[in-house]
Amino acid sequence: MTDKKLTLADLAKLAGVSTSTVSRALNDNPLIKQETRDKLQHLAKQHNFSLNTAASRLRSQKTNVVAVIINLDGDTEQSISDPFLLKVVGEINLALNKQGLELLLSNSFMASDDWANYFINSRRADGIIVVGQGKSQANIEAAANAGVPLVVWGDPKTPSNYPIVGSDNYLGGRLASEHLLAAGAKNIVFLGDPGHAEIGERHRGYMAAIAAANVTPHVVSIDITSRAAYQAINQLLLDKGLCFDGIMACSDMVALGAMKALKERYISIPNDVALVGFDDIAMADISHPSLSSIKQNTQRASVLLVEKLLAQLMGHSAQSQVVEIELISRQSSQR
Amino acid sequence: MTDKKLTLADLAKLAGVSTSTVSRALNDNPLIKQETRDKLQHLAKQHNFSLNTAASRLRSQKTNVVAVIINLDGDTEQSISDPFLLKVVGEINLALNKQGLELLLSNSFMASDDWANYFINSRRADGIIVVGQGKSQANIEAAANAGVPLVVWGDPKTPSNYPIVGSDNYLGGRLASEHLLAAGAKNIVFLGDPGHAEIGERHRGYMAAIAAANVTPHVVSIDITSRAAYQAINQLLLDKGLCFDGIMACSDMVALGAMKALKERYISIPNDVALVGFDDIAMADISHPSLSSIKQNTQRASVLLVEKLLAQLMGHSAQSQVVEIELISRQSSQR
DNA sequence: CTGAAAGCGCTAACAC
DNA sequence: GTGTTAGCGCTTTCAG
Numbered sequence: 001m002t003d004k005k006l007t008l009a010d011l012a013k014l015a016g017v018s019t020s021t022v023s024r025a026l027n028d029n030p031l032i033k034q035e036t037r038d039k040l041q042h043l044a045k046q047h048n049f050s051l052n053t054a055a056s057r058l059r060s061q062k063t064n065v066v067a068v069i070i071n072l073d074g075d076t077e078q079s080i081s082d083p084f085l086l087k088v089v090g091e092i093n094l095a096l097n098k099q100g101l102e103l104l105l106s107n108s109f110m111a112s113d114d115w116a117n118y119f120i121n122s123r124r125a126d127g128i129i130v131v132g133q134g135k136s137q138a139n140i141e142a143a144a145n146a147g148v149p150l151v152v153w154g155d156p157k158t159p160s161n162y163p164i165v166g167s168d169n170y171l172g173g174r175l176a177s178e179h180l181l182a183a184g185a186k187n188i189v190f191l192g193d194p195g196h197a198e199i200g201e202r203h204r205g206y207m208a209a210i211a212a213a214n215v216t217p218h219v220v221s222i223d224i225t226s227r228a229a230y231q232a233i234n235q236l237l238l239d240k241g242l243c244f245d246g247i248m249a250c251s252d253m254v255a256l257g258a259m260k261a262l263k264e265r266y267i268s269i270p271n272d273v274a275l276v277g278f279d280d281i282a283m284a285d286i287s288h289p290s291l292s293s294i295k296q297n298t299q300r301a302s303v304l305l306v307e308k309l310l311a312q313l314m315g316h317s318a319q320s321q322v323v324e325i326e327l328i329s330r331q332s333s334q335r
Numbered sequence: 336m337t338d339k340k341l342t343l344a345d346l347a348k349l350a351g352v353s354t355s356t357v358s359r360a361l362n363d364n365p366l367i368k369q370e371t372r373d374k375l376q377h378l379a380k381q382h383n384f385s386l387n388t389a390a391s392r393l394r395s396q397k398t399n400v401v402a403v404i405i406n407l408d409g410d411t412e413q414s415i416s417d418p419f420l421l422k423v424v425g426e427i428n429l430a431l432n433k434q435g436l437e438l439l440l441s442n443s444f445m446a447s448d449d450w451a452n453y454f455i456n457s458r459r460a461d462g463i464i465v466v467g468q469g470k471s472q473a474n475i476e477a478a479a480n481a482g483v484p485l486v487v488w489g490d491p492k493t494p495s496n497y498p499i500v501g502s503d504n505y506l507g508g509r510l511a512s513e514h515l516l517a518a519g520a521k522n523i524v525f526l527g528d529p530g531h532a533e534i535g536e537r538h539r540g541y542m543a544a545i546a547a548a549n550v551t552p553h554v555v556s557i558d559i560t561s562r563a564a565y566q567a568i569n570q571l572l573l574d575k576g577l578c579f580d581g582i583m584a585c586s587d588m589v590a591l592g593a594m595k596a597l598k599e600r601y602i603s604i605p606n607d608v609a610l611v612g613f614d615d616i617a618m619a620d621i622s623h624p625s626l627s628s629i630k631q632n633t634q635r636a637s638v639l640l641v642e643k644l645l646a647q648l649m650g651h652s653a654q655s656q657v658v659e660i661e662l663i664s665r666q667s668s669q670r
Numbered sequence: 671c672t673g674a675a676a677g678c679g680c681t682a683a684c685a686c
Numbered sequence: 687g688t689g690t691t692a693g694c695g696c697t698t699t700c701a702g
């Protein structure tokens with residue numbers, strides 16, 4: 001900061017052209033001759049000039065910023081450090097940048113409840129990406145009803161008037177359960193919280209597979225954290241002994257917590273109990289035995305989320321969309 | 336969005352006062368009578384009014400936005416999904432929000448190299464928090480030299496003209512190594528990349544402990560990922576057999592990768608090989624055996640980072656600062 | 671304690 | 687192709 005801040009007008013004077021020409025040139029407006037554009041862009045670089053985004057946003061009424069809200073339930077221990085959610089945020093960041101958009105990070109605890117007002121009305125951002133449906137869609141719906149450009153990572157099958165991108169959770173739950181059945185499991189525990197939108201679908205898939213195989217379902221409802229899973233499986237073993245031979249966990253973190261409880265009691269994985277998780281986080285591959293999982297295509301989903309948001313920003317409408325999933329079979333379910 | 340956007344002037348007209356009064360009232364300026372303030376704030380809420388941040392930023396020349404840059408080396412596989420880095424970002428987010436600041440998320444790949452120009456000159460943000468020193472401090476130094484308010488999460492002992500907040504990595508490395516020695520290990524491998532600032536300090540601590548115990552150091556330099564650790568330990572075992580009885584890993588992810596290689600070969604942890612990691616991520620507690628680790632106080636560090644940035648924004652200077660660490664002893668090192 | 675008025679730096683009609 | 691000009695909506699002196 002040796003020299004005081006240049007303005008567009010200063011630059012125009014330096015170049016001997018008008019401010020509009022400089023403005024257009026720096027925004028790569030094809031109205032301006034290529035040669036002039038190059039010259040002015042070079043000059044800007046040389047003088048370390050950068051458009052004042054505040055002024056440009058005020059004038060043009062758009063920000064090129066997208067608010068990303070990590071939507072956690074108030075009553076869960078699932079934290080903002082959940083590896084899967086953060087992986088999604090990372091991918092969204094990449095997808096946004098590729099479109100020249102910036103990412104304003106928020107979470108559902110800090111921003112006030114009125115997202116439309118806080119983010120859009122105040123011109124903080126042009127649109128919103130919500131990561132996670134949580135148990136209540138009230139905030140999301142309110143914002144969508146207020147006409148805010150909005151997309152959600154969640155369960156695409158939830159009826160909604162805003163686009164939801166996410167995995168086929170029902171299919172994922174079914175595939176995971178069928179995989180366990182194919183491995184010979186007969187008493188499969190579903191470990192997770194069916195009250196949560198995405199997990200509810202996984203649970204439905206589980207129930208379908210269980211019913212088709214004519215065996216008895218066994219749902220253990222827990223908060224979706226490793227710790228809760230560890231405690232729940234411990235308790236189950238204490239209360240009823242080894243009354244199951246398979247676990248379909250609603251996430252990898254939950255599966256890993258369950259695995260720990262099993263390993264501590266020398267219950268063999270996969271021989272005594274086979275396990276499948278969900279998300280395919282990095283740890284699934286690194287755990288021992290490695291954890292089978294349903295892999296969600298977060299990268300593709302992020303690109304779709306940004307595309308659909310962009311569509312809305314241009315006044316078009318966009319639909320919910322399912323992204324493919326894949327069963328990754330590893331040691332925890334192979335016997 | 337039923338009604339068209341209100342402006343401050345509209346609101347002033349509605350209330351029968353001037354725009355300056357409304358502006359002051361909404362910004363809680365004590366010049367305005369409490370009663371008037373309350374009335375106007377209530378009116379704003381009622382009409383769903385929100386100040387246009389673009390206009391207010393343009394006028395006041397400050398944004399209340401802080402850019403957080405995740406600073407990764409170009410040549411590492413350590414990804415933006417690294418659980419530790421993301422945990423730090425989450426904590427910073429909280430700390431910023433508590434001060435009424437917003438978080439613009441970036442990473443070193445997307446933003447151009449000239450941070451001063453891109454973030455500050457353009458008025459995208461008032462200051463920068465860099466998460467991770469990486470191997471090169473060139474970008475950071477350039478920004479700091481340009482007079483940008485800037486703080487860094489990294490190794491506080493690195494000489495610098497900007498404040499660095501981070502753990503006492505030297506002490507952490509030493510404590511971890513001494514802990515392994517106390518557990519009876521005599522051939523301790525250091526697993527990590529000493530070329531990286533923070534890890535270099537951990538390595539120095541390791542070397543000090545090793546020298547004091549009069550045993551031989553053994554450094555295995557790898558990219559700081561689980562996968563690289565898994566492969567390196569596998570290779571080492573293939574080449575030289577079980578030539579070590581302890582591993583001091585530069586991070587928990589690295590430690591977990593190493594653990595997998597050991598477990599696959601039925602090498603007992605901690606009896607054959609004792610292990611200590613670094614970071615104390617959630618998985619350390621959930622792995623089996625649970626992983627001993629050096630816990631970094633990320634929450635305290637985040638608060639300090641924000642404080643020091645704020646100090647700079649107010650024209651004061653700020654110093655680097657060390658936050659305390661703690662050895663968490665778990666099964667992987669207890670014998 | 672409140673009001674009047676001058677801009678912050680840029681963009682986009684509208685001219686030429 | 688390029689220039690002139692009128693604001694975008696707010697904050698902040700300065701006056702009272």
